[in-house]
Amino acid sequence: MVDILTSKNLALEDQARELQEAVDNLESLCEMDKEMEENAKEVEHELRETIDLLQNQIREKERQAEQLQYTIGDHERTILKFRETVKTMQFQNDQSKKLMEKYDEQLKLAGSAQSSEFKAKIVEAKTYSEIVEGELHKLEAANLNKHVHLLTLFLPEQFLKRGADHDCILVLLLVHRLISKCDLLTTEIQKKFERIDQLTFDDVVKSHRAEQWGFACKLSQSLSIFRMILRKYVKAMEVCNPDNLRHLSSTYHDLLTHEKSLDFLIDLLQKDQLHDSLSLNTLDKTIAFYE
Structure with a gap:
């Protein structure tokens, strides 16, 4: 009987320990549950x-978005007003341009008439001045010729003979005249013919500029x-002595006869x-004769 009770007691003690362990585990789980x-x-x-912070931020962003929408709308209204103003100004500008073109045409017509009259007056005055100047030169030349003629009346006949001192003076005058x-x-010639610093294909093939400039250079060289x-x-x-002169x-x-070659060119x-x-053959012959 004692053995049976002892065995039961031991079994109960084991159960008590197991239950105590289970209780401890449950208490631990309970504490963990509380902590969790x-x-x-x-x-x-x-x-x-x-969440509250994010909601506040969202509300702030929504408020900013509304403010931006209002600003955008205000800008769009301003842009529309600006476009309307630009259209109005463009229309006014077009009207002003048309008026200016009209006034310019009127001014050109008036100016061209005045300019033509002014140019005509200038040409007329210049022509008249040249005529007067030419007449004065003729008068001066006539007086000089008369002066020379009167002086020759007081010179001996030997002076005026052919090959004498008078011909010496005429030769000197002839040479200076030819130089002039x-x-x-x-x-x-430099004024008449256009200068060409560098020839191009068009100058040679499509125009006569090359030939003209070549002729001008050749003539200038000969002169x-x-x-x-x-x-x-x-x-x-x-410097020569009188006999050589x-x-x-x-x-x-x-x-004197070869002066005609220069007179011919001046006439042309x-x-x-x-x-x-x-052809420059006549001028070349003149140069060859004087050489």
Whole structure:
């Protein structure tokens, strides 16, 4: 009996220990549950605070969005007003341009009439001035010729004979006159023919500019050579002895005949007929004769 009770007692003790362990486990689980519940409450509180903060931010963003929408609407209204103003100003500008063009045409018509009259007056005044100046030059030349004629009346007959001192003076005057004509032709040729610094394909193939400029260069070169020869004549006549000067004067009439080559070129220049197809053989012969 005692053994049975002892066995039962031991069994009960084992059950008590197991139950105690179960109780301890349950108490631990209960404490853990409480801790988890407290943690959950804290998390819930934090989440609620976060939600409130986010809701406040959302409301602020919505308020800003409404304000931006109002600003955008205000800007759109301003843009529409600006476009309407621009259209109005463009219309006014077009009207002003039309009026200005109309006034410009009227001013051009009036100005062209006045300009034509003014230019005509200038040309008329210039022509009249040139006529008067030409008449004065003619008068001066006539007086000089008369002066020379009167002076020759007081000179001995030997002075006026052919090959004498008078022909020496005529040769010197002829050479200076030829130099002046060469200078005149060179200057006018440079004005008449357009200068070409660099030839192009169009100048050679599609126009006559190359031929014209080549002719002008050739003529200017010939005139420069002739002018150089004439200046040698002047230098020689200034230093030579009287006998050599008289010998040169004996060729005066031969020298004089070649002046026609320059007179011919000057005449063509006056008539605006000096062109690149003109032959320069006569001028070349004159240069060769004086050489």
